[in-house]
Amino acid sequence: MRKIKYQRWALTALSLGLTAAVISVPAATGAPASAEHIRVSLGGHQSPYRYLPKVPSFSLTSTTFKNGRALPADQRSGIFGAPGGKDISPELSWRGFPAGTKSFVVSMYDPEAPTGSGFWHWVVANIPAGATSLPLDAGALNSAKLPAGAIQLGGDAGMPRYIGAAPPAGVTHHYYITVTALDVPSLDVTAGTSGALLGFLIGSHTIGRATLLSPTRG
Numbered sequence: 001m002r003k004i005k006y007q008r009w010a011l012t013a014l015s016l017g018l019t020a021a022v023i024s025v026p027a028a029t030g031a032p033a034s035a036e037h038i039r040v041s042l043g044g045h046q047s048p049y050r051y052l053p054k055v056p057s058f059s060l061t062s063t064t065f066k067n068g069r070a071l072p073a074d075q076r077s078g079i080f081g082a083p084g085g086k087d088i089s090p091e092l093s094w095r096g097f098p099a100g101t102k103s104f105v106v107s108m109y110d111p112e113a114p115t116g117s118g119f120w121h122w123v124v125a126n127i128p129a130g131a132t133s134l135p136l137d138a139g140a141l142n143s144a145k146l147p148a149g150a151i152q153l154g155g156d157a158g159m160p161r162y163i164g165a166a167p168p169a170g171v172t173h174h175y176y177i178t179v180t181a182l183d184v185p186s187l188d189v190t191a192g193t194s195g196a197l198l199g200f201l202i203g204s205h206t207i208g209r210a211t212l213l214s215p216t217r218g
Helices: 007-015 195-205
Strands: 021-024 039-042 059-061 092-095 103-110 119-128 172-182 206-217
Touching: 059 172, 059 206, 092 172, 103 195, 119 195, 172 195, 195 206
Parallel strands: none
Antiparallel strands: 021 039, 059 092, 103 119, 103 172, 172 206
């Protein structure tokens, strides 16, 4: 077995301000490190994608917040009572996705919500392959900022829009903002399709995944 390298990822864990890190990373193979080929446990937290098949990663960035940093007040949920929350979806931009990509799904998921199944805050399906970004507040109700053909699902709040972060006071939740590349141009979904069902439907069509992680304290 190849020697495991972990020093760089331990430093990353410390930069997140988390209390413990148990990290395993394959030895360097020339491929960029990503959430798809590492297993990370930080302070008892693990990626919700660890049970899914490994797929290539690609670049995902945001001018709204930095990976590993808390979501700003505007991206928290006034609807759910987060102080200063405005439920404004973040700007997102992506590149380097697989050549066979025919559409994207964008989502924000909190695996630590006290529901037993996490909480889907935002899900946008059928984003055309030609789109490589979503502007700030694209997740508004009846948004005119989404690419043609894209559809917002109701998520776990039952509202087809972006619902911001709302962790309990004094508690940190880890929010996964993810762009998934698919090998099909569209999915047979409606605003009433759940995030979990969408996840099941895209399982065999996922060819790439990029994630920004935001540990956010209430």
